[in-house]
Amino acid sequence: MRILHVIDSLDPRCGGPPAVALRLSAAQASQGAQTAILSYQTIGGEERIAASMAAIPGMHRVAKVLVDRESSLIGRILGSTTLDWCRASLRNWDVLHIHGVWDPAVRASASEALRQKIPYVMVPHASLDPWGMRQTPAKRVKKAVAMAMQVRHLYNHATFVHSLNETESEGIKIAGIRAPLEIIPNGIFLDEIPVLPECGRFRAKCPEIKNDPFILFLSRIHVKKGLDFLVGAFDIARRDIPHLRLVIAGPDDGELAKVQADIAARGIGDRVHVVGPVFGLDKYSALVDAAAFCLPSRMEGFSVAILEALACSCPVIISPQCNFPEVRHCDAGVEVPLDPRRIADAMQQIVTDATFAKLTAERGRRLVEESYTWPAIVSGLDKTYRRYGVAD
Numbered sequence: 001m002r003i004l005h006v007i008d009s010l011d012p013r014c015g016g017p018p019a020v021a022l023r024l025s026a027a028q029a030s031q032g033a034q035t036a037i038l039s040y041q042t043i044g045g046e047e048r049i050a051a052s053m054a055a056i057p058g059m060h061r062v063a064k065v066l067v068d069r070e071s072s073l074i075g076r077i078l079g080s081t082t083l084d085w086c087r088a089s090l091r092n093w094d095v096l097h098i099h100g101v102w103d104p105a106v107r108a109s110a111s112e113a114l115r116q117k118i119p120y121v122m123v124p125h126a127s128l129d130p131w132g133m134r135q136t137p138a139k140r141v142k143k144a145v146a147m148a149m150q151v152r153h154l155y156n157h158a159t160f161v162h163s164l165n166e167t168e169s170e171g172i173k174i175a176g177i178r179a180p181l182e183i184i185p186n187g188i189f190l191d192e193i194p195v196l197p198e199c200g201r202f203r204a205k206c207p208e209i210k211n212d213p214f215i216l217f218l219s220r221i222h223v224k225k226g227l228d229f230l231v232g233a234f235d236i237a238r239r240d241i242p243h244l245r246l247v248i249a250g251p252d253d254g255e256l257a258k259v260q261a262d263i264a265a266r267g268i269g270d271r272v273h274v275v276g277p278v279f280g281l282d283k284y285s286a287l288v289d290a291a292a293f294c295l296p297s298r299m300e301g302f303s304v305a306i307l308e309a310l311a312c313s314c315p316v317i318i319s320p321q322c323n324f325p326e327v328r329h330c331d332a333g334v335e336v337p338l339d340p341r342r343i344a345d346a347m348q349q350i351v352t353d354a355t356f357a358k359l360t361a362e363r364g365r366r367l368v369e370e371s372y373t374w375p376a377i378v379s380g381l382d383k384t385y386r387r388y389g390v391a392d
Contacts, residue, residue, distance in 0.1 A: 008103035027374035030058035079104030126301030216290035233343035310364035
């Protein structure tokens with residue numbers, strides 16, 4: 001089968017969607033499919049993107065088609081460089097797997113696939129969640145216009161919509177999408193971390209942490225990630241555990257100044273360490289050294305960071321809005337509501353109860369091994385393609 005993935009950017013700074021698109025295409029290629037990724041060039045981010053691909057098993061089998069971003073406003077609106085490439089080349093592909101909602105490359109590739117009657121699958125990556133659709137009046141109006149003018153039409157004519165979980169499926173329906181929905185979760189390559197990094201490696205790179213236990217946040221610094229709840233919870237927890245620290249790792253996505261102001265106002269700057277983005281071995285080292293990973297998110301599709309933490313045997317604290325109830329069902333982590341006091345209680349339980357932390361971490365690793373590896377996920381996806389009539 002010939003599968004073309006389309007995504008606006010491959011930059012790891014853009015969070016989960018690039019990581020998913022790269023690994024999904026690599027896993028499909030490793031199982032015999034001919035795969036490629038169509039995306040825009042990221043000027044200045046080439047080394048970062050190359051580094052993010054280096055450890056992905058099978059990535060060398062995936063062709064990369066990088067087009068220039070449009071220089072004119074009209075070109076950007078139409079996604080003209082993507083559209084030109086698609087007009088010339090889509091006939092070489094059996095199916096398009098298109099990641100995103102609002103980006104010009106998404107709209108251009110879907111519209112051309114529809115015109116040429118080539119099967120295409122749409123993956124919103126939680127971008128149609130009602131919470132996200134409501135944020136700021138200006139964005140709400142802009143998204144509503146885009147939905148009415150083109151996006152809803154393109155989604156409704158997709159072969160199927162790739163949803164990450166039941167909650168996302170409900171949000172997609174609320175957005176007026178009537179195309180068939182298929183739930184296909186994200187996964188992980190255990191081969192990327194066949195041997196966990198040596199304990200203490202991250203601490204050696206951040207000596208200010210010393211040997212103190214720390215809670216790790218590892219994601220984009222964005223309002224939806226719930227850092228206000230996290231900082232408030234840490235402020236409560238450190239009163240009972242004075243040597244506890246908080247490490248915030250990830251690129252700023254508009255919320256860093258507010259988070260830093262909150263930290264300063266609480267007078268906890270000496271216990272909170274904002275270390276910027278970490279990738280590859282540094283990321284896994286941070287998870288290995290952390291007492292717990294915490295993501296009190298207001299909304300997630302299917303967090304790759306949670307999977308990575310579980311795979312590194314790092315206890316996780318997540319909110320119900322992370323939409324990963326299996327963590328709770330399997331006792332593979334702690335799921336708590338968006339309440340700083342409850343989040344602080346979970347931190348204290350993991351940091352002070354070594355037996356609980358160890359058992360939780362073991363169950364988390366087992367959950368990933370049994371249910372969330374990319375090879376297993378793409379085997380099911382291949383059957384889904386064929387069920388909808390996509391053939392070699």
